[in-house]
Amino acid sequence: MYLIFTEDDGWHTNQLIKAFENNNKLVTTAKINESSIIVDKNPRIIFEGKEIYLEDIDGAFVRGIPGGTLEEVCFHLDILHFLELHNITVYNNTLCIEKSVDKVRTSCILNAHKIPTPKTFITSNIKDLKRLRNKFSGTLCVCKPIFGSQGKGLEILDDDNIHPDYENLSNVYYLQEFLEHPDNKFVDWRLFVINNKVIAAMTREGKTWINNVAHGANCKLFNPNDEMKKLAIDSSLALGMNYSGVDIMLHKDGYSVTEVNSIPAWKGLQSVYDDKNIAEEMISDFLRISG
Numbered sequence: 001m002y003l004i005f006t007e008d009d010g011w012h013t014n015q016l017i018k019a020f021e022n023n024n025k026l027v028t029t030a031k032i033n034e035s036s037i038i039v040d041k042n043p044r045i046i047f048e049g050k051e052i053y054l055e056d057i058d059g060a061f062v063r064g065i066p067g068g069t070l071e072e073v074c075f076h077l078d079i080l081h082f083l084e085l086h087n088i089t090v091y092n093n094t095l096c097i098e099k100s101v102d103k104v105r106t107s108c109i110l111n112a113h114k115i116p117t118p119k120t121f122i123t124s125n126i127k128d129l130k131r132l133r134n135k136f137s138g139t140l141c142v143c144k145p146i147f148g149s150q151g152k153g154l155e156i157l158d159d160d161n162i163h164p165d166y167e168n169l170s171n172v173y174y175l176q177e178f179l180e181h182p183d184n185k186f187v188d189w190r191l192f193v194i195n196n197k198v199i200a201a202m203t204r205e206g207k208t209w210i211n212n213v214a215h216g217a218n219c220k221l222f223n224p225n226d227e228m229k230k231l232a233i234d235s236s237l238a239l240g241m242n243y244s245g246v247d248i249m250l251h252k253d254g255y256s257v258t259e260v261n262s263i264p265a266w267k268g269l270q271s272v273y274d275d276k277n278i279a280e281e282m283i284s285d286f287l288r289i290s291g
């Protein structure tokens, strides 16, 4: 039996269920934050009151890791590690989810692999916040929550908005140079990588500088050049992802990778394709490695 860890039964989960079923695989959904584990000589997982022996689980697809206390988030990741310790394929793998769920770690990994990524300063020392902000001379400064996604909680710090949203940031300030498109357009690209190949791509044109589909960006089919494909593949390799959604922006110095998502949404991307099914491609790769 295959598991999908998901918090909602929406479009993405339905796409995955259909793809499993098209491959004649039994699949069930589970909420990770309602799951329990039994660590004894017969390791088991419990959801909706049912105890499942790990040998009955063929693999787990992770569609979401809910926020929570540090203890809860650790425990949810521990559940994924628990499955992997018993040779169950977790997709995306737990380590890459850990590396990418936190924007600080992603930035450090991309930078260490010499992949162009925006200049970023991070502090939890409020006294350094002003000092670091002042280092952005000549560019605007973007402040992001380190556990953010879908463009939530991003803001530009400038003379009109001196103070970041302290409450939402939980005392970690991630400040990044604002990348301006050479033609001043609100455009970036999402490249979707599976098993180190770019299988789909789109241009996202935002209504504001935040180009996420969840913010109403317009999606268009896009044929990336070799340089962009290499950036996406190198980023995916640097983070050890089975599949990923890589965000690339263009500014005066060239392309820059702003994010590597281990749990990307793909509804916007799917909408620009008639001839391929992204969920099918992911599940086919997942089944290949889970045997």
Ligand SMILES: Nc1ncnc2c1ncn2[C@@H]1O[C@H](COP(=O)(O)OP(=O)(O)O)[C@@H](O)[C@H]1O
Pocket: 118, 142, 144, 148, 149, 150, 151, 152, 154, 176, 177, 178, 179, 180, 188, 206, 209, 210, 211, 212, 247, 258, 259
């Ligand atoms: N450094 C930046 N300069 C300009 N725009 C940015 C920058 N970083 C992010 N953005 C815009 O904000 C969007 C969301 O940022 P991202 O880092 O991908 O966070 P999220 O996890 O919320 O998607 C990007 O798709 C892009 O449109």
Ligand SMILES: [Mg+2]
Pocket: 150, 151, 212, 247, 259
């Ligand atoms: Mg993004």
